[in-house]
Amino acid sequence: xxxxxxxxxxxxxxxxxxxxxxxxxxxxxxxxxxxxxxxxxxxxxxxxxxxxxxxxxxxxxxxxxxxxxxxxxxxxxxxxxxxxxxxxxxxxxxxxxxxxxxxxxxxxx
Amino acid sequence: xxxxxxxxxxxxxxxxxxxxxxxxxxxxxxxxxxxxxxxxxxxxxxxxxxxxxxxxxxxxxxxxxxxxxxxxxxxxxxxxxxxxxxxxxxxxxxxxxxxxxxxxxxxxxxxxx
Numbered sequence: 001x002x003x004x005x006x007x008x009x010x011x012x013x014x015x016x017x018x019x020x021x022x023x024x025x026x027x028x029x030x031x032x033x034x035x036x037x038x039x040x041x042x043x044x045x046x047x048x049x050x051x052x053x054x055x056x057x058x059x060x061x062x063x064x065x066x067x068x069x070x071x072x073x074x075x076x077x078x079x080x081x082x083x084x085x086x087x088x089x090x091x092x093x094x095x096x097x098x099x100x101x102x103x104x105x106x107x108x109x
Numbered sequence: 110x111x112x113x114x115x116x117x118x119x120x121x122x123x124x125x126x127x128x129x130x131x132x133x134x135x136x137x138x139x140x141x142x143x144x145x146x147x148x149x150x151x152x153x154x155x156x157x158x159x160x161x162x163x164x165x166x167x168x169x170x171x172x173x174x175x176x177x178x179x180x181x182x183x184x185x186x187x188x189x190x191x192x193x194x195x196x197x198x199x200x201x202x203x204x205x206x207x208x209x210x211x212x213x214x215x216x217x218x219x220x221x222x
Binding site: 097 | 156170
């Protein structure tokens with residue numbers, strides 16, 4: 001079962017903005033960096049954000065990340081139909097000595 | 110560029126074993142820790158295991174601890190996942206990942222009689 005909690009779904013019109021929350025605890029988000037992934041069925045998950053707010057090369061600045069305490073947020077602006085996908089947060093849990101993912105959020109544009 | 114190619118998936122009966130492989134290219138494999146992650150049908154991503162760059166440290170999710178073993182052969186740029194005593198709930202697409210930054214396309218494991 002997932003240790004990090006996300007809303008099941010969010011939606012917005014094309015061109016608008018969505019925010020996806022990721023709630024954890026002191027041993028995971030509170031203690032370690034957060035990454036965000038975009039995942040379409042049948043494809044490899046794609047890294048969008050690492051180290052809480054860093055974007056890999058090639059990821060547009062429409063995607064942003066932030067972290068505060070034991071929660072993190074992914075923001076997507078200028079929504080496009082291509083952004084329809086599942087989004088997951090991920091972190092390390094120092095108490096479990098294990099990787100942890102969020103429950104996943106489906107974005108509808 | 111980084112490439113990760115998983116193989117070894119298929120249909121297996123409950124209680125049997127299977128070994129997955131992940132061949133890496135485009136980076137110095139021996140310099141990085143590697144992960145295994147899976148996604149069961151209709152479910153989210155589930156982290157399974159991590160192995161350090163030299164294989165000396167390994168950590169597992171509780172769901173697979175004692176049944177799955179991660180290993181690597183740096184001379185072959187290959188990561189492995191030995192899966193024993195498989196259960197129906199192990200049915201999933203299995204991904205290998207470089208530091209959870211780069212992922213393979215996955216290999217499907219179906220546990221069914």
